[in-house]
Amino acid sequence: xxxxxxxxxxxxxxxxxxxxxxxxxxxxxxxxxxxxxxxxxxxxxxxxxxxxxxxxxxxxxxxxxxxxxxxxxxxxxxxxxxxxxxxxxxxxxxxxxxxxxxxxxxxxxxxxxxxxxxxxxxxxxxxxxxxxxxxxxxxxxxxxxxxxxxxxxxxxxxxxxxxxxxxxxxxxxxxxxxxxxxxxxxxxxxxxxxxxxxxxxxxxxxxxxxxxxxxxxxxxxxxxxxxxxxxxxxxxxxxxxxxxxxxxxxxxxxxxxxxxxxxxxxxxxxxxxxxxxxxxxxxxxxxxxxxxxxxxxxxxxxxxxxxxxxxx
Numbered sequence: 122x123x124x125x126x127x128x129x130x131x132x133x134x135x136x137x138x139x140x141x142x143x144x145x146x147x148x149x150x151x152x153x154x155x156x157x158x159x160x161x162x163x164x165x166x167x168x169x170x171x172x173x174x175x176x177x178x179x180x181x182x183x184x185x186x187x188x189x190x191x192x193x194x195x196x197x198x199x200x201x202x203x204x205x206x207x208x209x210x211x212x213x214x215x216x217x218x219x220x221x222x223x224x225x226x227x228x229x230x231x232x233x234x235x236x237x238x239x240x241x242x243x244x245x246x247x248x249x250x251x252x253x254x255x256x257x258x259x260x261x262x263x264x265x266x267x268x269x270x271x272x273x274x275x276x277x278x279x280x281x282x283x284x285x286x287x288x289x290x291x292x293x294x295x296x297x298x299x300x301x302x303x304x305x306x307x308x309x310x311x312x313x314x315x316x317x318x319x320x321x322x323x324x325x326x327x328x329x330x331x332x333x334x335x336x337x338x339x340x341x342x343x344x345x346x347x348x349x350x351x352x353x354x355x356x357x358x359x360x361x362x363x364x365x366x367x368x369x370x371x372x373x374x375x376x377x378x379x380x381x382x383x384x385x386x387x388x389x390x391x392x393x394x395x396x397x398x399x400x401x402x403x404x405x406x407x408x409x410x411x412x413x414x415x416x417x418x419x420x421x422x423x424x425x426x427x428x429x430x431x432x433x
């Protein structure tokens with residue numbers, strides 16, 4: 122609403138409906154063109170070059186997903202933002218960082234975006250509590266606020282103390298964790314170190330899950346399994362999704378759940394359909410990893426999967 126009239130709104134087909142559907146709705150409400158950036162179905166990523174083919178000089182708003190919760194791939198947000206600005210310098214750029222936040226360090230000021238959104242339940246806190254960073258330019262656009270408040274005020278009421286308590290403990294935990302990987306007394310440097318250590322550990326767990334061990338076949342080698350995205354991609358971040366030929370993902374989830382392995386199904390529905398349809402799939406099973414997962418858990422997961430496939 123703060124941008125000049127007309128023009129276009131751009132989203133990527135890799136995005137969560139929180140932004141993908143919102144861009145469609147607001148393009149329609151403001152009589153703007155809604156343009157979609159396709160993603161690479163082989164890599165599970167979208168690139169700056171992909172955005173450059175769709176962005177126009179009159180693009181008013183563009184959204185980017187930092188890490189896909191379906192393909193598990195992280196995008197080059199800085200590169201994409203630069204590509205957008207090279208064509209439409211005044212475009213408002215909003216980044217969905219929800220899936221990326223628990224898997225590594227954030228540096229919102231370096232991305233070149235106007236907004237960066239996270240949801241605390243993804244980073245070891247409670248549900249229904251979200252936060253956003255906004256650029257100085259976006260902070261003062263016309264928005265709902267109480268009369269008499271400053272132009273950059275966004276809060277309409279009191280914060281939830283219990284949610285803040287959880288966020289405070291999460292920050293303290295990350296600082297404590299980072300203290301195992303740096304001697305610095307700086308809170309920022311400790312948190313950055315925690316993010317780097319988390320990322321490195323998760324990369325090792327992901328590699329074990331995909332490649333397997335000497336005694337266990339990894340996802341890449343299991344019969345009838347289609348891995349989403351390239352197996353050795355450096356862009357993969359904490360999530361591995363796969364489809365099993367002839368078996369619906371909900372069946373996989375139920376089988377593994379009965380044996381103590383918690384995984385999730387993503388189906389061609391309102392949440393994941395825009396991603397699964399280009400992949401030609403109706404459902405995938407998603408394994409989500411975090412820094413607290415251990416190699417023994419990966420091995421148990423592969424063992425259960427192998428047993429299921431042998432029985433099918």
